[in-house]
Amino acid sequence: MNHVLSLADIRPRDRRVVGGKGFSLAVLAQQGLRVPATLVVTTRAYEHFVSATGLKGRLLLELRRKNFKDLRWEEMWDASLRIRHLFLNQRLPADLDASLREALAPHLPERCVVRSSAPGEDSRQASFAGLHASFVNVAGLEAVLEHLKLVWASLWSDAALLYRRELGLDVKKSAMAVLVQDMVAGEKSGVVFGQNPQDPSQAVIEAVYGLNQGLVDGTVEPDRWILDRETGAILTYHPAPKHDLMLPGEEGVRLAPLLSDQTQVPPLTEAEVAQVHHLARRSEVLFGTPQDMEWTFAGEELVTLQSRPITTNEKGKKEDQRPWYLSLRRSFGNLKALRQKVEGQLIPALQAEAVRLTALPLDRMADTQLKEEIILRGEIYRHWKGVYWDDFIPLAHGIRLFGMVYNDAVKPADPYEFLNLLGVSGMLSLNRNQLLMDMAAKVKEQPELLEELRTGMVKNQELNQVWQSFLREFGDLFCGTAACPQGPEALASLIQMMAAKPPRVEQFTSAAVESLKENFLSRFSRSKRTEMAEYLDLARASYRLRDDDNLHLGKITGQFLKAVEEYRRRREQSDASSPLSDNLPTEVREILAELEEKPPPGESGQVWKGFTHPQARQMVGQPASPGLAQGPALVVLESSELFHFKAGDILVVDSLDPSMTFVAPLAAGIVERRGGMLIHGSIIAREYGIPCVTGVPNATSLIHTGDAVTVDGYLGIVIIG
Amino acid sequence: MIDAMEMREIVQSLLHSQRLAVLSTLMSGRPYSNLIAFAVTDDLRDIFFATTRATRKIANLTAEPRVSLLIDNRSNQETDFGEASAVTVLGTAEEVLGPERDKYLRLYLKKHPYLEDFITAPTCALIRVKVEKYIMVTQFQEVREVYPTP
Numbered sequence: 001m002n003h004v005l006s007l008a009d010i011r012p013r014d015r016r017v018v019g020g021k022g023f024s025l026a027v028l029a030q031q032g033l034r035v036p037a038t039l040v041v042t043t044r045a046y047e048h049f050v051s052a053t054g055l056k057g058r059l060l061l062e063l064r065r066k067n068f069k070d071l072r073w074e075e076m077w078d079a080s081l082r083i084r085h086l087f088l089n090q091r092l093p094a095d096l097d098a099s100l101r102e103a104l105a106p107h108l109p110e111r112c113v114v115r116s117s118a119p120g121e122d123s124r125q126a127s128f129a130g131l132h133a134s135f136v137n138v139a140g141l142e143a144v145l146e147h148l149k150l151v152w153a154s155l156w157s158d159a160a161l162l163y164r165r166e167l168g169l170d171v172k173k174s175a176m177a178v179l180v181q182d183m184v185a186g187e188k189s190g191v192v193f194g195q196n197p198q199d200p201s202q203a204v205i206e207a208v209y210g211l212n213q214g215l216v217d218g219t220v221e222p223d224r225w226i227l228d229r230e231t232g233a234i235l236t237y238h239p240a241p242k243h244d245l246m247l248p249g250e251e252g253v254r255l256a257p258l259l260s261d262q263t264q265v266p267p268l269t270e271a272e273v274a275q276v277h278h279l280a281r282r283s284e285v286l287f288g289t290p291q292d293m294e295w296t297f298a299g300e301e302l303v304t305l306q307s308r309p310i311t312t313n314e315k316g317k318k319e320d321q322r323p324w325y326l327s328l329r330r331s332f333g334n335l336k337a338l339r340q341k342v343e344g345q346l347i348p349a350l351q352a353e354a355v356r357l358t359a360l361p362l363d364r365m366a367d368t369q370l371k372e373e374i375i376l377r378g379e380i381y382r383h384w385k386g387v388y389w390d391d392f393i394p395l396a397h398g399i400r401l402f403g404m405v406y407n408d409a410v411k412p413a414d415p416y417e418f419l420n421l422l423g424v425s426g427m428l429s430l431n432r433n434q435l436l437m438d439m440a441a442k443v444k445e446q447p448e449l450l451e452e453l454r455t456g457m458v459k460n461q462e463l464n465q466v467w468q469s470f471l472r473e474f475g476d477l478f479c480g481t482a483a484c485p486q487g488p489e490a491l492a493s494l495i496q497m498m499a500a501k502p503p504r505v506e507q508f509t510s511a512a513v514e515s516l517k518e519n520f521l522s523r524f525s526r527s528k529r530t531e532m533a534e535y536l537d538l539a540r541a542s543y544r545l546r547d548d549d550n551l552h553l554g555k556i557t558g559q560f561l562k563a564v565e566e567y568r569r570r571r572e573q574s575d576a577s578s579p580l581s582d583n584l585p586t587e588v589r590e591i592l593a594e595l596e597e598k599p600p601p602g603e604s605g606q607v608w609k610g611f612t613h614p615q616a617r618q619m620v621g622q623p624a625s626p627g628l629a630q631g632p633a634l635v636v637l638e639s640s641e642l643f644h645f646k647a648g649d650i651l652v653v654d655s656l657d658p659s660m661t662f663v664a665p666l667a668a669g670i671v672e673r674r675g676g677m678l679i680h681g682s683i684i685a686r687e688y689g690i691p692c693v694t695g696v697p698n699a700t701s702l703i704h705t706g707d708a709v710t711v712d713g714y715l716g717i718v719i720i721g
Numbered sequence: 722m723i724d725a726m727e728m729r730e731i732v733q734s735l736l737h738s739q740r741l742a743v744l745s746t747l748m749s750g751r752p753y754s755n756l757i758a759f760a761v762t763d764d765l766r767d768i769f770f771a772t773t774r775a776t777r778k779i780a781n782l783t784a785e786p787r788v789s790l791l792i793d794n795r796s797n798q799e800t801d802f803g804e805a806s807a808v809t810v811l812g813t814a815e816e817v818l819g820p821e822r823d824k825y826l827r828l829y830l831k832k833h834p835y836l837e838d839f840i841t842a843p844t845c846a847l848i849r850v851k852v853e854k855y856i857m858v859t860q861f862q863e864v865r866e867v868y869p870t871p
Binding site for chain 1: 723724725726728765799802803804861863865866870
């Protein structure tokens with residue numbers, strides 16, 4: 001069967017099999033507009049690929065393993081990474097391979113753009129830019145076929161999964177067409193909105209030097225013109241600070257500095273602005289509705305890269321956090337800058353704040369002063385929580401970016417192999433566990449020291465040193481927020497357990513990590529290796545931060561709560577005339593409520609008459625750390641419940657927060673309600689080689705302390721009884 | 722997350738929509754499975770099927786009345802792995818005799834009217850399986866259990 005169509009061959013009836021972008025380009029080309037030479041690999045090729053290889057069945061299994069409503073964003077990313085991995089590792093069936101080669105080879109441009117063209121994606125009802133993948137500057141038939149699979153896989157990208165309802169995503173029906181285009185390396189490029197979504201009387205043009213990629217992924221800020229939609233008259237012009245441009249690299253694209261005279265000159269002359277506006281008008285007439293177009297100037301000639309209807313994005317509901325999530329997908333350059341900000345400014349400031357707060361003597365403050373301090377600490381907490389969402393979480397995308405680069409290059413059997421490369425990077429919680437182990441080693445040598453720890457009077461000098469530094473660094477976290485009467489006692493019994501049975505240590509030796517790294521880098525040409533080493537370095541920083549930011553923020557939270565504790569303590573002892581009798585202000589109470597928030601139970605509470613309450617026998621989550629473990633469950637909802645922990649327990653938690661991770665090395669297995677490979681529990685579990693399943697809905701209510709539990713970290717299954 | 726109402730809904734709709742179940746009995750110490758046409762009471766506590774008295778399964782049931790039934794809605798497509806549900810029933814079988822028989826016969830024929838000649842033959846026995854446990858599997862591997870309360 002013919003899986004490839006050229007633009008000239010496309011008829012209206014082909015719309016479904018060539019997708020929105022492919023169809024628009026065909027219309028423009030047939031009307032005599034200049035578009036890049038394009039071959040369309042139709043949806044029939046995708047369908048043949050997923051059916052003949054059995055991928056369709058595997059997709060169904062992957063996407064149906066849990067209810068979508070129970071999936072967190074991070075789990076969607078995990079699912080789409082696994083799907084991408086399936087596509088990448090699946091060879092084309094021989095007949096499809098032969099027919100694609102035969103159709104593509106004779107017309108293949110030297111350098112190609114491999115672009116998604118999903119059916120329905122560009123219809124007026126559902127236009128979602130950037131949900132699927134496109135690749136610029138792909139050279140040679142082999143590389144084109146490889147990228148074809150990646151574009152197919154992006155039908156199931158995490159972003160697409162987020163918008164699955166709007167897209168009508170369905171494994172049984174959805175398919176993807178792919179454009180293989182001549183890469184037009186224009187000197188200046190941009191977008192045009194035939195109608196400004198904010199003001200229907202206007203049109204908008206944005207332009208950059210070099211390739212459009214810089215504008216589209218946000219790396220290069222564009223100059224912007226607001227025009228009168230009808231006449232094309234320039235109403236306003238907003239120049240951007242111009243430093244860089246995107247150029248074709250050896251493969252893919254690379255960022256390069258602008259020539260100095262270009263930094264002062266708009267990429268488009270007024271005549272060219274008019275030319276682009278005219279193009280938008282022409283396209284609008286052809287399609288009968290205002291268009292959102294990408295274009296580039298190749299010499300004098302204006303080339304249309306794509307055209308699609310403008311969809312006034314319905315004002316998303318405020319609680320719709322999907323746009324925020326999509327904004328997390330950042331470019332390497334953007335992440336590098338973010339890393340500098342986080343490591344250079346934010347984390348040191350956060351640490352300094354925690355130190356400053358810890359040093360303030362709450363017990364010596366007057367009552368009114370204490371109340372003010374609580375309000376102040378509430379504000380400080382809010383501020384850092386905001387930073388956490390705006391800067392810390394986005395930086396975690398560095399791990400994802402590296403994961404994709406690694407999997408594309410190495411094609412490992414385990415799509416999470418790359419995490420092994422990131423681990424040995426000195427995370428704070430590992431430092432803390434090391435201090436605990438040092439104390440355990442001392443107690444093993446001299447068992448009588450345990451009593452000193454138990455009473456909190458440590459006379460042994462060496463032990464005292466470690467003990468003090470543990471309390472200084474991690475005391476707050478260890479004790480949680482309570483006044484912590486059982487603190488020394490609990491610490492002692494933990495150390496006793498550690499002394500009795502040496503806990504696991506990190507799995508990967510530096511040598512193993514080094515050879516993994518060498519293997520990764522060896523896949524690249526010499527000139528590309530430096531860049532790849534930078535990706536790895538960024539990923540390591542992201543990974544480290546993923547752990548540390550929680551700990552740092554935890555200290556601020558701890559200090560806020562400590563002040564509230566002090567207030568409550570005094571209030572209990574005081575009489576009604578004291579200023580303390582006033583309640584805490586609303587904003588403080590809101591924070592407290594937020595911090596005490598328990599996950600929704602998720603059960604209707606209704607019963608099935610005549611039958612017992614359903615008991616979970618087997619539950620499906622995400623495989624987060626491989627291995628098989630059995631043991632009694634310890635369900636932990638608050639840090640204080642960790643005092644019941646015994647070595648060999650299966651830890652069952654809603655979400656493993658940093659204050660809990662110190663018992664992790666002693667746990668036989670970990671089960672977590674929250675899902676995702678990059679969450680705390682998964683990171684720690686992988687680090688220590690502890691079998692772990694995350695993303696088990698209602699884990700803490702379906703599993704009971706004392707239940708015999710089996711954790712299958714290979715398959716992501718938890719079995720009770 | 723599957724709560725009590727959701728589980729009842731799934732079990733109920735499987736038991737009402739499916740005509741056939743796999744019955745497993747014990748034959749000289751080894752499992753023996755065959756298809757039977759079944760019906761269930763509204764309270765989901767009893768399941769009935771009919772069989773001629775000379776069959777192996779009657780002999781098996783007489784020797785060991787503890788049985789298992791499997792009822793599922795698979796469609797023999799790859800989508801089954803995500804979409805099909807199955808219920809395993811553990812229970813004890815006994816023949817229904819006396820005045821009760823007419824009542825349950827009506828229930829049975831309401832679901833399987835085409836079996837009237839079969840079931841009214843003098844050689845045909847109506848068997849009740851008292852449900853002792855439901856084990857439900859959804860989405861390939863999610864497993865939940867319930868027991869009837871005494």
